[in-house]
Amino acid sequence: MWDQQIDINQVVEIRTKTTTYLGVGAINKMFDIANILVERGIKKTVIVTGKGSHIKSGAWDVVKKALDEKGIEYILYSKITPNPTADHVDEAVEIARDFGASTVIAIGGGSPIDAGKCVAILLAYPDKTARDLCEFKFEVEQAVPIIAINLTHGTGTEVDRFAVVSIPEKDFKPALAFDCIYPLYSIDDPALMTKLPADQTSYVSIDAINHVIEAATTKLGNPFAITLAKETIAIIAKYLPLARKNPTDLTARYHLLYASMIAGVSFDNGLLHLTHALEHPLSGLKPELAHGLGLGIILPAVVKQIYPAKAKILADILAPLLPGLKGTPDEADKVYEDLKQWLTEAGIKEHLSEEGFSVHDVDNLIKLAFETPSLGALLSMAPIEATKEVVKKIYIDSM
Numbered sequence: 102m103w104d105q106q107i108d109i110n111q112v113v114e115i116r117t118k119t120t121t122y123l124g125v126g127a128i129n130k131m132f133d134i135a136n137i138l139v140e141r142g143i144k145k146t147v148i149v150t151g152k153g154s155h156i157k158s159g160a161w162d163v164v165k166k167a168l169d170e171k172g173i174e175y176i177l178y179s180k181i182t183p184n185p186t187a188d189h190v191d192e193a194v195e196i197a198r199d200f201g202a203s204t205v206i207a208i209g210g211g212s213p214i215d216a217g218k219c220v221a222i223l224l225a226y227p228d229k230t231a232r233d234l235c236e237f238k239f240e241v242e243q244a245v246p247i248i249a250i251n252l253t254h255g256t257g258t259e260v261d262r263f264a265v266v267s268i269p270e271k272d273f274k275p276a277l278a279f280d281c282i283y284p285l286y287s288i289d290d291p292a293l294m295t296k297l298p299a300d301q302t303s304y305v306s307i308d309a310i311n312h313v314i315e316a317a318t319t320k321l322g323n324p325f326a327i328t329l330a331k332e333t334i335a336i337i338a339k340y341l342p343l344a345r346k347n348p349t350d351l352t353a354r355y356h357l358l359y360a361s362m363i364a365g366v367s368f369d370n371g372l373l374h375l376t377h378a379l380e381h382p383l384s385g386l387k388p389e390l391a392h393g394l395g396l397g398i399i400l401p402a403v404v405k406q407i408y409p410a411k412a413k414i415l416a417d418i419l420a421p422l423l424p425g426l427k428g429t430p431d432e433a434d435k436v437y438e439d440l441k442q443w444l445t446e447a448g449i450k451e452h453l454s455e456e457g458f459s460v461h462d463v464d465n466l467i468k469l470a471f472e473t474p475s476l477g478a479l480l481s482m483a484p485i486e487a488t489k490e491v492v493k494k495i496y497i498d499s500m
Contacts, residue, residue, distance in 0.1 A: 104336075104339075104356060107355075107356075109124060109125050109291065109351055109352055109355040110124060110125045110126065111124055112124035112125075112126055112127045112129075112130065115362070117260050117366050117369070118260075118262070118280075118283040118369075119249075119259065119260045119283050119284045119285070119286070119287050120285075120286050120287070121259060121260055121286075121287040121288070121289055121362060122286070122287070122288050122289065122290075123289040123290075123355075123358070123359060123362065124289075124290070124291075124355070125290065125291055125292045125351055125355065126290065126292065127288050127289060127290035128159070128160055128163045128164075128250070128288055128290045128292070128293060129163060130286075130288060131163050131164050131167040131250070131288065132167045132170065132171075134167070134248055134286050134288075135167040135168055135170070135171040135173055136171060137286075138171070138173060138204060138246075138248075139171050139172070139173065141246070143173065143203050143204050143246070144172075144173060144174060144203070145173070145174045145175070145176075145200060145201050145202045145203060145204075146168070146173055146174075146175050146176075146202050146203070146204045146205065146206050147175070147176050147177075147178060147193065147196070147197035147200065147202040147204075147205055147206070147220065148164070148175050148176070148177045148178065148179075148206050148207075148208060149178050149181060149193055149205055149206070149207045149208070149209075149213055149216055149217035149220055150177070150178070150179050150181060150207065150208040150209050150213045151179065151180075151181045151182065151209045151210075151212065151213050152179055152180065152181075152182075153179075154208075154209055154210070154252050155179070155208040155209060155213075155250075155252070157296055158252050158293040158294070158296060159292075159293060160208050160250050160252065160290075160293050161208065164206065164208065164250065174200075175202075175206075176196055176197065176200040176202065178192070178193040178196055178197070180192065180193075181193075181209065181212050181213045181216045182212065182388075183212050183388065183389075183391065183392070184212065184267055184274070184384050184385075184388040184390075184392070185212045185213075185215065185216040185266055185267065186266065186267050186268070186269050186388075187230070187231035187232045187234075187235055187266055187267070187268050187269075188231070188269070189216055189266075190216055190219045190220055190223065190231035190234075190266055191223075191230055191231045191232075193216065193220045194220050194223045194224060194231070197220060197224055198224065198227065202224065202245075203224070203245055203246075204221075204245050204246045204247070204248070205217045205218075205220050205221040205224070205245060205246070205247045205248070206247075206248045206250065207247065207248070207249050207250065207284075208250040208252065209250075209251075209252050209253075210251070210252050210253035210255070210256060210305065211253065211255065211256030211258050211265070211308075211392070214249045214251065214256070214258045214259060214264075214284075215256075215258055215263075215264040215265050215266060216264075216266060217247060217249070218244070218247055218258075218264040218277075218282040218284075219231060219234060219235075219264055219266050219277070221244040221245045221246070221247045221282060222234060222241055222243075222244040222279070222281065222282065224244070224245045225243045225244050225245055225281075226239065226241075226243075231266060232268060234266075234277070235266055235267075235268050235273065235275050235277070235474065236268070236273075236275075236474055237275075237474055237475070241279045241281065242281060243281050244279070244281040244282050246285045247282060247283075247284045247285060248284060248285060248286050248287070248288075249284040249286075249287040249288070250287075250288045250293075251287060251288060251289050251290075251293075251358075252293050252294060253294065253297065253301070253305040253361075254291075254294060254305055254306060254309070254354065254357040254358040254360070254361040255304070255305025255306055255307075255308035255309050255361050255393055256305070256308060256309075256361070256365070257309065257312060257361055257362060257364050257365015257366070257368065257369075258365065259284060259287035259288075259289060259362070259365070260283075260284075260287060260362055260365045260366055260369070261283070261365045261366070261368070261369040262278050262279055262280055262282055262283050262369060263276060263277065263278050263282075263368075263369075264276075264277045264278075264282060265277065265381070267384075267385055267388065269388070272382070272385040272386050272469055272473075273385060273469070273473045273474065274381040274382070274384060274385035274473060275381075275473055275474040275475040275476065276373075276377065276381070276475045276476070276479065277475070278475075289358050289359075289362055291351050291354035291355040291357075291358050292351060292354075294354050294358065295348055295349045295351070295354060296348070297348060298348070299345045299348070299448060300394075300448055301391070302341070302344050302345055302348065302357075302448075303341065303345060303393070303397075303447050303448035303449060304391045304392070304393030304394045304397070304448075304449075305361070305393050306337050306341050306344075306357055306360070306361070306393070306447075307393045307394075307396060307397040307400075307444065307447065307449060308361075308392060308393035308396055309333055309337060309357075309360055309361040309364040309365075310333065310334060310337055310364075310400075311376050311377065311393075311396040311397075311400055312333075312364040312365065312367060312368040312373065313326070313329060313330030313333045313334060313364045313367045313368065313418065314330065314334075314376070314400070314404065314415070314418070314419075315368060315371070315372075315373040315374050315375070315376055315377060316329075316330060316364075316367040316368035316370065316371030316372065316373065317330035317331075317367070317371060317411075317414055317415075317418055318374070318407055318410075318411040318414060318415065318484050319371050319372050319373065319374050319482040319483070319484065320481075320482050320483075320484065321370075321371055321372050321482065322371050322411075322414070322484075323370060323371060325367075325370055325371075326367045326368070326370045326371030327371075327414060327417075327418065329363045329364065329366060329367035329370075330364075330367055330418045331417060331418045331420075332360070332363060333360045333361075333363055333364045333367065334418055334419065334421050334422060335421040336356050336357065336359065336360035337357060337360050338421035338422050339356070339421070340352075340353040340356045340357050340360075341353075341357065341447060342447075344357055345447075345448065372479070372482050373479050373482065374479055374480065374482040374483040374484070374487070375403045375406070375407065375479075375480065375483045375487060375492075375495065376396055376399060376400055376403045377396070377479055378470055378476045378479035378480045378483075378487070379399055379403070379466070379470055379492060379495055379496065380392065380395040380396045380399060381469075381470075381473060381476060382465075382466045382469035382470050382473065382476075383395040383399075383453070383456075383458070383466065385469060385473070386462070386465070386466070386469070387456065387457065387458075390456055394449060394450065394456070395456075397444050397447075397449035397450075398449065398450055398451070398452065398453055398456070398499055399453070399495060399496070399499040400440065400444065401436075401437045401438075401440040401441045401444065401498075401499075402437065402494070402495040402496075402498035402499045403495055404433075404436055404437065404440055405433050405434065405436065405437035405498065406433075406485060406491055406494065406495060407483065407484050407485055408430065408432065408433040408436055408437075409430035409433055410484040410485050411484050412428045412429055412430050412432065412433075413428040414428075415428070415436070416428035416432070419436070419440070422440070422443050423436060423439050423440065423443065437498075452499065452500060453496070453499050453500050454500050458500065459500070460497065460500055463493060463496045463497065463500075466496055467489055467492050467493060467496070470492055471489065471492075480492075
């Protein structure tokens with residue numbers, strides 16, 4: 102296979118709307134990026150990150166050195182948690198404004214980068230808050246420049262225009278999408294990801310699989326999104342078991358990271374629908390639930406519902422996981438069972454009940470799916486009519 106001839110130590114530029122540096126050692130491109138920031142007249146930046154991954158991964162040592170060498174002052178906000186909240190964003194914005202930051206460097210997985218994107222918007226709108234942003238109370242047209250240093254291979258947020266931040270008191274977890282939050286530069290260095298444990302390795306990669314299954318089957322599904330979906334799933338099917346077995350396998354990490362990146366491009370073009378619209382209420386209610394885990398648990402039930410409408414596409418893109426599908430509508434139940442089995446073998450729990458949910462939560466989950474800002478737009482992209490009855494069946498089948 103051609104993937105064996107890829108030099109993972111060669112750092113290459115991949116240009117979408119973001120210029121991404123991909124390869125082992127890509128973190129050292131931070132020196133070039135810092136130089137570009139200086140040329141743009143940027144003197145101060147805010148670092149948005151989690152509590153420790155920026156240090157444990159080794160990313161911070163390089164970022165700090167690059168900023169110090171170029172004389173760029175920085176202030177660190179390191180309180181971002183999984184499923185970040187509007188409060189996190191507002192707090193980061195406050196210290197960034199007081200410091201005079203005119204750019205954002207986000208270091209982490211989806212949560213820090215998404216939060217960083219929101220900080221970048223609000224730095225351009227001094228009279229607005231994160232809740233204003235997450236409830237779409239103003240028109241967003243600009244943001245300060247964002248640099249994304251990615252520490253997981255799942256979200257694709259380093260190459261797309263999306264961000265997710267929760268409003269905890271309402272259990273809302275809306276999806277934001279604005280052209281102004283494409284990162285200016287992104288770094289995808291697999292060497293920063295070797296400390297991801299096996300379960301997190303699975304969760305983030307399953308996130309990427311969900312991205313492409315949805316992107317390939319939305320009402321806006323297109324050949325580009327479908328082609329990327331097929332490639333993404335083939336790569337993950339091959340390399341996820343290797344990364345779970347040996348977390349320091351840089352070749353496996355490289356290809357999973359590439360798969361995640363092209364999955365981000367896929368749903369940037371095809372958008373998302375049911376799985377993400379129904380997972381957001383889950384982790385909105387229980388922020389401790391890993392996003393990729395929630396997606397993985399409900400994915401089989403979603404595919405069961407949409408398979409008759411998109412059987413040919415799904416049979417083709419799922420072939421690396423579920424070989425032998427004919428692409429006929431009557432395979433829906435078989436795909437549901439076989440996909441659950443593959444996900445279980447990949448480290449995904451089988452039922453929502455294992456994460457503390459019960460049938461008594463279903464009505465509230467349905468309510469959140471239809472009332473959370475932006476999720477209705479995702480539901481409208483589903484290849485079947487996303488009625489409350491369909492949504493109920495997915496949640497019940499996943500319990």
